[in-house]
Amino acid sequence: MYIKVLGIDLGKSSFHAVGRDVSDQPILRKKFTRQKLIQFIANLPPCLIAFESCGGAHWLARRCQFYGHDVRLIPPQYVKPYVKGNKNDFIDAAAIAEACGRPDMRFVPVKPEEAQVQAVCHRLRESFVAERTACMSRIGAILLEFGLSFPTGHCAMKRLYQWLANQSSVELPKALLLELQVAHDHYLLLNERIAEQDRKILIAVKQDERCQLLKSIPGIGDITASQLVMEVGSGQQFRHGRDLAAWLGLVPRQYSTGGKPKLLGISKRGNKRLRCLLVHGARAVLSRLDKGQGPFHEWLRKLRAAKPFNVVLVALANKLARIAWAVLTSLKPFDATELHPGLQG
Numbered sequence: 001m002y003i004k005v006l007g008i009d010l011g012k013s014s015f016h017a018v019g020r021d022v023s024d025q026p027i028l029r030k031k032f033t034r035q036k037l038i039q040f041i042a043n044l045p046p047c048l049i050a051f052e053s054c055g056g057a058h059w060l061a062r063r064c065q066f067y068g069h070d071v072r073l074i075p076p077q078y079v080k081p082y083v084k085g086n087k088n089d090f091i092d093a094a095a096i097a098e099a100c101g102r103p104d105m106r107f108v109p110v111k112p113e114e115a116q117v118q119a120v121c122h123r124l125r126e127s128f129v130a131e132r133t134a135c136m137s138r139i140g141a142i143l144l145e146f147g148l149s150f151p152t153g154h155c156a157m158k159r160l161y162q163w164l165a166n167q168s169s170v171e172l173p174k175a176l177l178l179e180l181q182v183a184h185d186h187y188l189l190l191n192e193r194i195a196e197q198d199r200k201i202l203i204a205v206k207q208d209e210r211c212q213l214l215k216s217i218p219g220i221g222d223i224t225a226s227q228l229v230m231e232v233g234s235g236q237q238f239r240h241g242r243d244l245a246a247w248l249g250l251v252p253r254q255y256s257t258g259g260k261p262k263l264l265g266i267s268k269r270g271n272k273r274l275r276c277l278l279v280h281g282a283r284a285v286l287s288r289l290d291k292g293q294g295p296f297h298e299w300l301r302k303l304r305a306a307k308p309f310n311v312v313l314v315a316l317a318n319k320l321a322r323i324a325w326a327v328l329t330s331l332k333p334f335d336a337t338e339l340h341p342g343l344q345g
Contacts, residue, residue, distance in 0.1 A: 002021060002022065002045065002047075003019040003020070003021065003027065003028060003044065003045075003047050004020055004021055004022045004024075004047055004048065005019070005020045005024075005047065005048045005049075005050065005097050005100060005101060006018075006019045006020075006028070006044070006047055006048070006049045006050070006097070007019075007020075007050050007051065007093045007094060007095070007096035007097025007098075007100065008037070008049065008050070008051040008060075008093060008096065009051070009052075009089045009090070009092040009093040009096065010051050010052060010054055010055075010056060010057060010060070011089070012056075013033065013034060014031060014032070014033065014089075015031070015032045015033070015034065015037045016030075016031050016032075016089035016090050016092070016093045017029075017030055017031075017032060017037070017040075017093055018090060018093040018094045018096075018097050019097075020097055024101075026094070029090055031089075038063060041063070041064055041067055041069065042067050044067070044069070046067075046068040046069055046070070047069060047070070048069070048070045048072065048100065049064050049069045049070070049071050049072070050071070050072040050073075050074060050096050050097060050099070050100035051073065051074070051096055052073070052074055052075070052076045052079055052096060053073040053074060053075055053076070053108040054076060057073055058073070058110055058111045058116060059116075061073055061110040062110060062112075062113070065110065071110060072100045072105075072107050073107055073108040073109075073110060074096060074099055074100060074105065074106075074107060074108070075106065075108060078099060078105065078106060079092070079095050079096055079099045080095075081099075082095035082096075082098045082099045083095045107237075108237075109233055109236075109237050111230075111233070115229070115230045115233070118201075118204055118226060118229075118230045119230055121197055121200050121201060121204075122197075122201070122223075122226070122227060122230065122273075124193075124197055125194060125197035125198070125201070126273070128190050128193045128194045128197065129194060131190055132187060132190040132191065132194065135183060135186055135187045135190060136152075136154075136157055136187065138183060139157070139160070139180065139183050139184065139187070140152070142176070142179070142180065142183070143180075146170060146172055146176065147169075147170045148164075148167055148170055148172075150163070151163070157184075157187060160180070160184055161184075164177075164180075198222075201222060201223060201226050202222055204226060205222045205225055205226050208226075208229060209331075210225075210229050210327075210328060210331070211225040211226055211228075211229055212225075213327050213328075213331065213332070213333050213334075214228055214229070214324055214327055214328070216327070216333035216334040217320060217323050217324060217327065217334040218285050218294055218295060218296065218320075218334075219278075219281030219282055219284055219285040219316070219320055220278075220281055220320065220324065221281070223277060224274075224277040224278065224281055227273060227274050227277055228274065228324055228328070229328075231271055231274050232244065232274075232324070232325070232328060233328075234328060234329065235324075235325045235328035235329045236329065238325060240322075240325070241321065241322030241323070241324075241325035241326055242322065243325075244321050244322065244324070244325040245318045245321040245322055246267075246269075246270075247269070247270040247271070248269075248270045248271055248274055248275045248278065248321055249266055249267045249268040249269040249270045249272075249275055250266055250275060250278070250314060250317055250318040250321055251266065251267060251318065252264060252265065252266060252267070253265060253266065253267040266314055275317070278317040278320050278321055279313060279314065279317045281317070281320060282313050282314075282316035282317040282320060283313055285300075285316060286300065286304075286309075286312065286313060286316065289301065289304070295334075295336035296316065296319070300312060300316065303315060
């Protein structure tokens, strides 16, 4: 029995596999535990193995590559059209095996272990930031219940007790002050944890040549450069920078029919975190538009005179994504002299 294509529907503890031979006839239909699946793949002659890009997919893909197999990770939304009839795990595995053989199918590159570790660092930082914001809102809501409107922002939060001492109009119970102490200590602890994650990211950026090249682009700093390298890698999976911008959802959503093109707002597809970072980087560049010259300033001034602020913001974020692709694929720093004359300032 020679398996040409093996489609696997991934789960936490159970894995359903469907194998096809060179004639595309199903010759295997079996359920595995995680350990049994690894043993089966280790003893399987090299073949094409496909599964959806989901939780645990990159780890399993690296294990399959270790045993000499050709691995294809497919975005789940591209598998759904190939599901026939009702949904179950074996039908999903068969759909994966069918989808991976399509000539125009798009695949997800397998992430190295270092990129996944860096992703964990970013995710922990994001969770700490979200938790810190919730903690600040919680303190403000508590004080509001006792007749005090606390100012927003970290500057005010760090001087919480000084601000409370100046509020002579309201006398807070001592028990409440003890509870506020607990919440404020938690806020300070989250600040320390975020700073520690920032230090880890900065060390990784300094050690990665691609991150240093990306930082030559205006509006891209340590966090964005690290996220780009982690999510995009070498960028070879995209034919050109326009594909990367479309993958990030920085292009208009299209709804055309009958030969009549109709463009809507940006699609917001793809990686939400990376798109957010690029938009914030573009916002930083636009905030300095009136304070000096830059590689995009003349183009931005002309565009700003004709378009709303948010339209210009997304246009610049789109431009930054395309330039980032060029830097990653060429491994050369950003050079403003190579820009189109209309984009130079």
